[in-house]
Structures are given as C-alpha cells and as structure tokens.
Amino acid sequence: MRDIAAYLRENQILYEIIEHDVTLRSAQEGAAYFGIEMGQTAPTLILKSDTEYFAMIVSGDYGHIDFEQMKDRLRCDQLKLAKPKEVEQATGFAIGAVPLVGHGLPVVMDRQLYRYAHIYGGTGYANSTLKLAPGDVEKLNRVVAMVR
Structure with missing residues (x-):
C-alpha cells in the first residue's frame, strides 16, 4: 500500500502525517523530535x-x-527479527519506515499503546511520521495477538 493517506481517508480515520527534514532512526530520536514520551x-x-x-x-x-x-x-517453531531485505520483501517498505497500517501482515500489538490518545509511527517513507489513535491502528490491521 503506497498511498497511506488515501487508505486512511477511505476508512474515515482521523490522522496527521508529519513531514520532517531528518530521518528518525529510533524511538528516542522520535520522542525527542516530537516532544513526546x-x-x-x-x-x-x-x-x-x-x-x-x-x-x-x-x-x-x-x-x-x-x-x-x-x-x-x-504457535510457531522459529521466530526472529526479519533482516532488512526480508522486511522489504515482506512489506514493500524499507526497515525503519514500515507503516503502522496498510502493510498487509498479521499484527502483534502492544496494549501499552492505549495509554495515549495518539501514537506516532511509520508511513512507509523515512521522512514522515503518522500520528493516529491506537484504536485505529488496531481497527485497520488484522491483530492476531496482544502483548503486555
């Protein structure tokens, strides 16, 4: 899914895509950049x-x-983090830019995201960030497990 904004509009989801000049490479960098936890x-x-x-x-x-x-x-015998080439093969997106929605994979979601009205994650592009409600992330994905 390349046009995440169109996908969100089609599903009547309130969202914000925030463009930035720097590539955010970690949760710490993202939190500092946006002034969030x-x-x-x-x-x-x-x-x-x-x-x-x-x-x-x-x-x-x-x-x-x-x-x-x-x-x-x-319920699997083996599980590991996918390598960068595997991430791109499985999602069509580069590691670090995989969008919160629209990637087509089954999802394991962290319940702790519900502590916040809005969360910040990938859009599919390195220099933009998606801000939306965690409930909408769950709604638009096929969640197969929750953690925490």
Missing part, C-alpha cells in the same frame, strides 16, 4: 517465523522481545 512512539518491527511474517507494533518503551514467549503465543 518515548512510549508514544510506535515502531513496526517485522518478525519472521518458520512459515510467515508478522508485524509487531510496540510502544517505544517496550524493551526486548521475548522470542520464546512470542513463539508460543504465535
């Missing part, structure tokens, strides 16, 4: 199992992924 950032990580890919949308303060626990939750 680190937990309000929402990176989309791509996980690779033995049979499929998953998008894991977490609060920026999530910490380390417990892959053993996630393997049980997702």
Whole structure:
C-alpha cells in the first residue's frame, strides 16, 4: 500500500502525517523530535517465523522481545527479527519506515499503546511520521495477538 493517506481517508480515520527534514532512526530520536514520551512512539518491527511474517507494533518503551514467549503465543517453531531485505520483501517498505497500517501482515500489538490518545509511527517513507489513535491502528490491521 503506497498511498497511506488515501487508505486512511477511505476508512474515515482521523490522522496527521508529519513531514520532517531528518530521518528518525529510533524511538528516542522520535520522542525527542516530537516532544513526546518515548512510549508514544510506535515502531513496526517485522518478525519472521518458520512459515510467515508478522508485524509487531510496540510502544517505544517496550524493551526486548521475548522470542520464546512470542513463539508460543504465535504457535510457531522459529521466530526472529526479519533482516532488512526480508522486511522489504515482506512489506514493500524499507526497515525503519514500515507503516503502522496498510502493510498487509498479521499484527502483534502492544496494549501499552492505549495509554495515549495518539501514537506516532511509520508511513512507509523515512521522512514522515503518522500520528493516529491506537484504536485505529488496531481497527485497520488484522491483530492476531496482544502483548503486555
């Protein structure tokens, strides 16, 4: 999905796409740039199992992924972070720019994102950020598991 704004409009979602001159490479950089709590950032990580890919949308303060626990939750034998080329192959987007919605993968979502009225995450492009409600992220994705 290349035109995320059109997709959000079609689904009648309130959102803001924020353009910026700098590439934000971490939750810390995003939080500092937007003047928000680190937990309000929402990176989309791509996980690779033995049979499929998953998008894991977490609060920026999530910490380390417990892959053993996630393997049980997702009922798979193997699970790891996808490599940059695998991310692009699975989503069509570069690592670090995977959008919060519209990537087409089953999603594992962090409940802690609901602490905030709005969260900040990828748009598919390195120099823009999507701001929207966590409930809309859940609504527009096929959530297969929740964490925390």
